[in-house]
Amino acid sequence: MNLDSSVSIENAKVRDADKKCVFRVAVLSVIKHDYVARGVASHPRFELVVVADDPGVQDWVHERNQLFAEEKKIPYVRNVEQALKDYAIDVAVISTEAERHCDLSIRAANLGVHVVQDKPMSNRLSECDLLVEAVQRNGVRFMMWSRNMLPAILQATEIIRSGQIGSPNSIHVDFYFSKDAGPPKGSRKAGDPPIPWLDFQRAAHIDGSDGAIGTQPMGELQNEGVYALAYIKQIMDCEFLRVFARTTAAFHQVNVDNGVEDFATVSLELSDGMIATMAVGRIGAASHPDIGEIKLLITGTEGALVVAESRPEVGVYYRGQPGKEFRHQRVAIDNDFLLMDNFARAIDDGGTTLLDVHASRMITATILAALRSARSGRFEAID
Template sequence: MEGKSSINVAIIAYGYAGRKIHAHLLARTPGLVIYGVMARSAELRNQAKIDHPSCKTFETFEEVLSDPDVHLVVLASPTSLHCDQAVRALRANKHVVTDKPMCRTVSECDLMLAAARDSGKMLSVFQNRRWDGDFLTVQQVLAEKQLGERVRFMELAFQRFGLSGKAWKNSSIEEGAGALLDLGAHTVDQLNRINQKPISTIYARILKDFPEAPGVDSNSIIFVNYVDGSTALLDISSIAANPKPRFHLSGPKATFTKYGLDPQELAMVAGDIDSARESPANSGTVTDGASKAVTVIPTLPGRWRNYYENVADHLLRGATLEVPASQIRKNVAVLEAAQLSALHNKVIPFAQVYGVTERQD
């Protein structure tokens, strides 16, 4: 859409994600206009008008698709709806951003990617935690080879305590709910950016400990093994009263450890994402293996606003898209392979789910 001065955006669903996250960021992104909000609830439509007086409101998805002035659809809807809604929007000549997780299975992902190719429209996934301060710091530590030439072991944890406050997220993994897909979509994406080597096998155990929500996972442990011999452990938990480090990476020279969660979401919910500041007490450390010396690594500032600013630059000025949906297919495959492994209690060859053998560079 190069040549246009702005992009009209319709937000689909106006719950927590639609209102507190996507609308907050979109309203602060030059070139993107909150043109409309779709919500089945009259109360939420009224809230959207209070928050954004100039926006239109839609009761149905069909109304959004039939409006020629909608250029970009942002899916803040439940994961189980992403595939159908994305495909329909793309076929209606709309660009699409889906919240994470992109979808439930590789087969759904392939339907979405095919629709994007056929339509020639943008399909991107809201992987905002690529711009977490801790993750940016991890990438800097690795780029500077502070841990050595190769990182042999990577442990990433995303943990909370208790069920989600969003009712639909407390159904089942099969329906696209639960911590594995909710938190795991971020954790797997970060892992796949840290280590882009081909994956050989996946092994996982998924626990379900909530009697009030028997289909919801309480803790998932995923072992990701790479063809070069390195290993990653992902720990996704809703029963962690005292969370472990978010990142624990070891190489032949040193180990990096980082506690705490990026502060941007709390600042955004409070009304101003730009006010986010991490406590210096949560800074990561690099521990030297030989000397045992501990070096404090200040956390780089995170900036979730980069995601939608890049979407605007891509659509208005032809900039390279930072998170094309094609990148996310590997994430979806890791999560699907983990579920398959846990179901059958066996190691799963990654190519069995991913569908291709990754090239070893």
């Protein structure tokens, strides 16, 4: 994971190199987090020029792609390869169903196009391996989207890297989203059909909580767990070796009906003898006044560090405040720009990105090993 001085906000903003060429960006399917495409476009060196997808995708996919293209006043092309060639694309940004991520990324890489991809990398390790090979063979840059440039995460990384707590020994990450995901567990009446996964995720698009969209149900470990593992990877600068995990569907009926977890606990063996734990899940809107408790606790040979990911934040309370409005608003966030600045630098210099193809593959492998451990009850090696 490349985290050099480019992560410094001040350094990034004063670089004259920012005025280099502008990269032409294709949005390859934008059916879930359109904030990824918007985040890419937040950097002045990246310009969205076309939205594209395969002709055979379902109508609702075309509709979402079309809407985004109209908003951005760019064309929507129902042919990925044609769009990449006709519009002389430099960068593809992909935010679609998890099972299509790698396919679209590989096809872009094979045409010499750099890739920014939403999480997770894939829900199959074999797909990740194909993508790793394609990225290497074609010499393009790959970056998985993350929250690693949030102010608190940057601060934590800099404190650890500068040795202020000595050599790191352990890290714990809490990553609880306090959003609801439909009706609570136990709410399905006898005789009612189970909640269909894809239909539910499609409906959840309205509030942006459709990160696990796809035909194959995906639990919170595969969905939000990526963020927590990306934090551990960046801050501890380590490899993941073995994992023990427990999972449960304790909160939401849709998770129960589809056999995927909404909460997980993970113990990780890291390189150099370091250890990590994390707790990840969607714990319901009632369980936190804001978006959720996201916290990092790190110990080292000469000190320790407690970090609230949400800070800096501002409390705003007023008469008549809607119940669903967060009381605390995050401020000073520059995540999108800094991620894309890191990506631009990697393209310019031929270096690695913040969350490159190898780190992203390792995160996927770790999650799949954790799910395997949850079934076997064993301490599983990470492939």
